[in-house]
Amino acid sequence: MEPTLSPTDLAFRDEVRAFLAAKLTPELRAANARQAGVFAEGELNRAWHAILYAQGWIAPSWPVEHGGPGWTPMQRHIFADECAKADAPVIPAMGLQMCGPVLMAYGTPEQKAFFLPRMLSGEHYWCQGYSEPQSGSDLASLKTRAVRDGDHYVVDGTKIWTTHAHFANWMFLLVRTTAEGKPQAGISFLLTPMDAPGITVQPIVSISGEHEVNQVFFDGLRIPVGNLVGEENQGWTVAKALLEFERGGGVMASRLFKMLGQARRIAETEEAGETSFWASSPDFRRRLLQLETEVSGLDYAERQVAAQLSAGRDIGDATASVLKLTVSQLLQRATELTLEALGDYGRADQRGALGYGANTPPIGPDYAITPTAKYLNSRAATIYGGSYEVQHNILARVVLGI
Ligand SMILES: Cc1cc2nc3c(=O)[nH]c(=O)nc-3n(C[C@H](O)[C@H](O)[C@H](O)COP(=O)(O)OP(=O)(O)OC[C@H]3O[C@@H](n4cnc5c(N)ncnc54)[C@H](O)[C@@H]3O)c2cc1C
16 A cells, blocks of 8 residues: 655655665575564674664664654654565664663663664664563563672573574663562663673574574673663663563564565466466465455554654554554464465475475475475564463453453
8 A cells, every 4th residue: 555655755765765775785685585583683683784874774763862863753664664665684673672762761871872872883782681481471570680789780590582692792681679569669670791701591492493582591690780770679660661662663564565475476386287376276365365455454554653653642552452463463374374375395494494404405496495484483473572362451451441
């Protein structure tokens, strides 16, 4: 669906398109096509980050005073949309979209001066230490302990599902600084370099064969008191603000349209005189068209959100939950259709990630490279960032008042 853009926005869109055509090289596109995870990983992330930083476009939502480009929400939407259409690598959210805004709101002048420029430049690669083995949805029950010892906190405990902890050189984490009062009242928000003594990162390889998440252990880790963000025991307020930034208006419809286009192309492919899956399966065609219609609805909703934010209005908890639910389920259904269209080639994963081994000759055509891993990876979409059930609980409370 083409939005109605003002002449200024149209000129901006053309500028973004020209930039992407020039800078998103075939090598970067090829590397990105092999990514199955949520965010661009390691070197690919660093390379694309450096290009956007040089252009001054790495932090679309940051204010100009901290190095942002000063775009309107609609310009940010256009930029994200064009990046999605061009299959640009997805920059991890943990630093620029989560920790950065938190530091702007709650950081000391020293923290802002030290961390924000390094976050922008990519020198600091961040990971998020919130979840623990028994504390995910019920985050306030977290147990990682920090005890004050002079100018330091001594931290013991563990974090789990930590995305990109193996690439990151900094982590923001929630710790328990007192066991007294309500669970929320005893939490603090700290920052630590990942190479500090007492940190161990243990990989978790997911069902898709990806190494995207980790378990991180703290054993007598010493964090300077100067790395406390906000007041001691007030970390819950900081943590909640960060989750609001995490959920802020995404642009998924364009990525989903691309995935559905790929599913359609794969289904239309004929081999050795066989009728294509597209031609032989009216049920597949029906479900694909149904999904395309629903993604059009999402596209409309995302543009409405951009327009609302442009007008200075908050989108509210209910809209955020509906969008999270819609996006995660559409993503899962789109990957299911792609896998179905692949047929037998769905067994092949040419990156060796599914146990075929890095030296195994490629099985099947190029388009079979990642759909299986993407399908498996997207099972987690209804868990991370607030699970399916938790979103329904929010809707029950906010919309139905129960
Ligand atoms: C791929 C991936 C990446 C992640 N990255 C990070 C990261 O970088 N940093 C980080 O801190 N965390 C990360 N997480 C963790 C994520 O935030 C948690 O998995 C999520 O909050 C759910 O917590 P849990 O896994 O402990 O499941 P639980 O909270 O134990 O939930 C188990 C099941 O019970 C349901 N449930 C829980 N509470 C309720 C309730 N009140 N009512 C009804 N049903 C309920 C859930 O919906 C779920 O189905 C990541 C997770 C995944 C899968």
